[in-house]
Amino acid sequence: MSTKRHCFSCDLKDDSKLIAEYKKYHAAGNAWPEITKSIKDAGVIDMEIYLTGNRMFMIMEVDETFDSEKKAKMDANNPKVQEWESLMWDYQQELPWAKDGEKWIALEKIFKLDN
Numbered sequence: 001m002s003t004k005r006h007c008f009s010c011d012l013k014d015d016s017k018l019i020a021e022y023k024k025y026h027a028a029g030n031a032w033p034e035i036t037k038s039i040k041d042a043g044v045i046d047m048e049i050y051l052t053g054n055r056m057f058m059i060m061e062v063d064e065t066f067d068s069e070k071k072a073k074m075d076a077n078n079p080k081v082q083e084w085e086s087l088m089w090d091y092q093q094e095l096p097w098a099k100d101g102e103k104w105i106a107l108e109k110i111f112k113l114d115n
Helices: 016-026 033-041 068-076 079-088
Strands: 004-012 044-052 055-062
Touching: 004 016, 016 044, 016 079, 033 044, 033 068, 033 079, 068 079
Parallel strands: none
Antiparallel strands: 004 055, 044 055
């Protein structure tokens, strides 16, 4: 099975209380099962989120069935995903260079260590 990596960034509101709450939602076993199921159903085989200050980085490993437009449609039609996204937006904020409505922004790969 061939996989592909996608990397994204998003900011949290710069408030230590909100950041702590956000981290609790994402601690092992705390993400809503409907959310993790929707992620896996879209072809995401692994996902990690890293945090420094209030800036987050998400790394997704996806299989050949993953299609970002299809996932966006699936998410838009899933009330539980919409509820989660609305809740998370209480903690998140767009990057300074984000377009209107843009939350997680894809990162540009600028270096890879040659093997």
